[in-house]
Amino acid sequence: MASGFGESTGRSPPSPSYFNNNNNNDAANFECNICFELAQDPIITLCGHLFCWPCLYKWLHFHSQSRECPVCKALVEEEKLVPLYGRGKSSTDPRSKSIPGDNIPHRPAGQRPETAPPPETNHFHQHGFGFMGGLGGFAPPPMATTRFGNFALSAAFGGFIPSLFNFQLHGFHDAAMYGGGAGFPHGFANTFHGVHAHGFPLRTHQGQQDYYLKKLLLFVVLCVVLAFIWQ
Amino acid sequence: MADKYNLKNPAVKRILQELKEMNSNPSDDFMSLPLEENIFEWQFAIRGPRDTEFEGGIYHGRIQLPSEYPFKPPSFMLLTPNGRFETQTKICLSISNHHPEHWQPSWSVRTALVALIAFMPTNPNGALGSLDYKKEERRTLAVKSREAPPKFGTPERQKLIDEIHEYMVSKAPPVPQPSASEASEENPRNEEAETHANSLNPESLTAGEVILDQEVDGIVEEQEEVLANANPAGVEASREVQPSVSRYEVLQKSDTRVQNPKPETRVQKPDDRLFTLAAIGLTIAIVVLLLKKFIKSTQHGALFSDGS
Numbered sequence: 001m002a003s004g005f006g007e008s009t010g011r012s013p014p015s016p017s018y019f020n021n022n023n024n025n026d027a028a029n030f031e032c033n034i035c036f037e038l039a040q041d042p043i044i045t046l047c048g049h050l051f052c053w054p055c056l057y058k059w060l061h062f063h064s065q066s067r068e069c070p071v072c073k074a075l076v077e078e079e080k081l082v083p084l085y086g087r088g089k090s091s092t093d094p095r096s097k098s099i100p101g102d103n104i105p106h107r108p109a110g111q112r113p114e115t116a117p118p119p120e121t122n123h124f125h126q127h128g129f130g131f132m133g134g135l136g137g138f139a140p141p142p143m144a145t146t147r148f149g150n151f152a153l154s155a156a157f158g159g160f161i162p163s164l165f166n167f168q169l170h171g172f173h174d175a176a177m178y179g180g181g182a183g184f185p186h187g188f189a190n191t192f193h194g195v196h197a198h199g200f201p202l203r204t205h206q207g208q209q210d211y212y213l214k215k216l217l218l219f220v221v222l223c224v225v226l227a228f229i230w231q
Numbered sequence: 232m233a234d235k236y237n238l239k240n241p242a243v244k245r246i247l248q249e250l251k252e253m254n255s256n257p258s259d260d261f262m263s264l265p266l267e268e269n270i271f272e273w274q275f276a277i278r279g280p281r282d283t284e285f286e287g288g289i290y291h292g293r294i295q296l297p298s299e300y301p302f303k304p305p306s307f308m309l310l311t312p313n314g315r316f317e318t319q320t321k322i323c324l325s326i327s328n329h330h331p332e333h334w335q336p337s338w339s340v341r342t343a344l345v346a347l348i349a350f351m352p353t354n355p356n357g358a359l360g361s362l363d364y365k366k367e368e369r370r371t372l373a374v375k376s377r378e379a380p381p382k383f384g385t386p387e388r389q390k391l392i393d394e395i396h397e398y399m400v401s402k403a404p405p406v407p408q409p410s411a412s413e414a415s416e417e418n419p420r421n422e423e424a425e426t427h428a429n430s431l432n433p434e435s436l437t438a439g440e441v442i443l444d445q446e447v448d449g450i451v452e453e454q455e456e457v458l459a460n461a462n463p464a465g466v467e468a469s470r471e472v473q474p475s476v477s478r479y480e481v482l483q484k485s486d487t488r489v490q491n492p493k494p495e496t497r498v499q500k501p502d503d504r505l506f507t508l509a510a511i512g513l514t515i516a517i518v519v520l521l522l523k524k525f526i527k528s529t530q531h532g533a534l535f536s537d538g539s
Contacts, residue, residue, distance in 0.1 A: 033336070063299070
C-alpha cells in the first residue's frame with residue numbers, strides 16, 4: 001500500500017517548489033483563476049476575481065459565448081476591469097511573454113479619479129491682495145491739477161480705488177469658499193492649487209510690474225516738479 | 232521528467248499545476264493520474280458517495296483533456312459498471328465537452344471529479360450515456376467494483392489503473408450492509424452535499440477550500456440546470472438582472488483638462504486689468520501735466536507781448 005502510493009508520487013513530474021506550505025497558501029491568493037500560476041499582468045473583474053490579462057482576453061474574445069466571468073459567470077465589461085500595478089517592472093519585451101505568438105492588446109488602463117483637492121492657503125492670497133491694495137495707494141497723487149482741488153479730488157479718487165480692490169478680494173474669497181462644490185468649482189479649486197504652486201513666480205512678476213510702475217511714477221513726479229518751477 | 236513536456240504550452244503548464252496541487256493535497260474520495268507519454272490523457276477513480284447505494288464502490292474512468300484546455304472542457308468516460316453511467320461511452324454532463332457553453336475555465340480535474348461523485352445519485356432524466364438501474368443492482372455492482380479494476384487500454388495504462396485501484400481500496404471503506412430503513416430521495420442529496428464539504432475541509436488549505444467551495448457551488452448550480460427544465464428560465468432571468476447593475480460614472484481626464492484652463496484665465500484677468508488701469512491713469516496724468524505746461528507757456532507769451 002505505502003509502496004504503491006510512493007510509486008505514484010514518484011511518477012509525478014518534479015516541479016520547482018521554492019516555497020513551503022505557508023508561502024504556497026499565500027501565493028494562491030494571487031494566482032490566476034485560469035492558468036493557476038502567479039498572475040501575469042494581473043487584472044480584476046468587478047466581481048473580484050483575479051486573472052492574467054492574456055488568459056482573460058483569450059477567454060472573453062475567443063472562447064466565451066456570453067462574455068461571462070470564468071469563475072462566477074457574472075457579466076464582464078472590459079471598461080470596468082481594474083488592473084493591479086505592483087512594484088514589479090512591467091515587461092515590455094514580447095519575447096518574455098508566456099504567449100509569444102498571440103496578438104493580445106495591452107491591458108486596459110485603470111480609471112484614475114481626479115486629484116484630491118489641496119488644503120486651502122488663504123493666508124498667502126490675502127497677503128498678496130494687501131500688497132495690491134498698497135500699490136493702489138500710489139495712484140491718487142499724480143492726478144492733482146490745483147492745490148485746493150488737488151486735495152478734494154485725490155481724496156475722492158483714493159477712496160474709489162480701495163473699494164475696487166476690496167470688491168476683488170471679496171469676490172475671490174467667495175470663489176475659494178465654493179472650491180469643494182460641483183464639477184466646475186472643483187476645477188477652479190484645482191486652479192487655485194495651480195496659483196499656489198506658482199506663488200514665487202507670481203511674486204517675481206509683481207516685483208517687475210512694481211518696478212516698472214515706480215519708474216513711471218518717478219517720471220511723472222519729475223514732470224510735476226518741472227511744471228512747478230516753470231510756473 | 233518535466234523536460235518531456237512542452238512547458239511553453241499554457242495547457243501543459245496548467246495541467247502540471249493541477250497535478251502538483253493534487254499531489255500536495257490528496258483526497259480520499261478520488262485519485263487521478265496522467266499517462267506518462269501523454270499528459271492530456273488521465274485515468275481516475277472515484278469513491279461512491281456516502282449514504283447512497285454507491286457507497287463503498289470504486290469506479291474507474293478516463294479523462295481526455297483538449298489541447299485548448301482550460302478554455303475547452305474535457306471529456307469523461309467511465310470504465311467500471313456502476314448502474315448510473317454507461318461504460319466505454321463519453322458521458323453527458325455540464326462539466327463535459329457535451330456542453331462547452333457551460334464550461335468554466337476555473338474548473339479543474341479535481342472539481343470535475345467532485346462533481347462526478349455528486350452526480351452519481353441524481354436522476355439521469357434520459358441524458359446521453361446515463362443508466363437508471365435499481366438500487367439493489369447498483370449496490371451489487373458497487374461490491375463487485377472493489378474486487379478487481381477494469382481491463383482497459385495498453386499495459387502501461389493498465390498498470391496505472393491497478394496502481395490507482397490499490398490506493399482507492401486502501402482509502403475507501405467497504406460497502407456497508409443494506410439497512411432496513413432507506414432515506415428519502417431528497418435527504419441523501421443534502422447529506423451528500425454536507426458530506427462532501429466536510430470531507431474536503433481537513434484536506435484542502437484555507438485558500439483552496441474557499442476556491443473549491445466557489446467552484447463546487449457553481450457546479451451544483453449547473454447540475455440543477457441540467458436536471459430541471461424550469462431552471463433555464465431562471466438562468467435567463469438572472470442574466471437579465473445582471474446588466475441592470477448601477478454604473479458608476481467617473482469624470483474623464485479630458486473633461487478635467489478642458490475645465491482647468493478657464494479658471495486660470497479668469498484668475499489672471501483681474502491682475503492684468505488692474506495694471507492696465509494703473510498705466511492708463513498714469514498716462515492721463517502725464518497728458519494733463521503737459522497741457523497745463525502748455526497753458527502756462529501761452530500766458531507767459533501774452534504777458535511778454537503786452538510789455539512790448
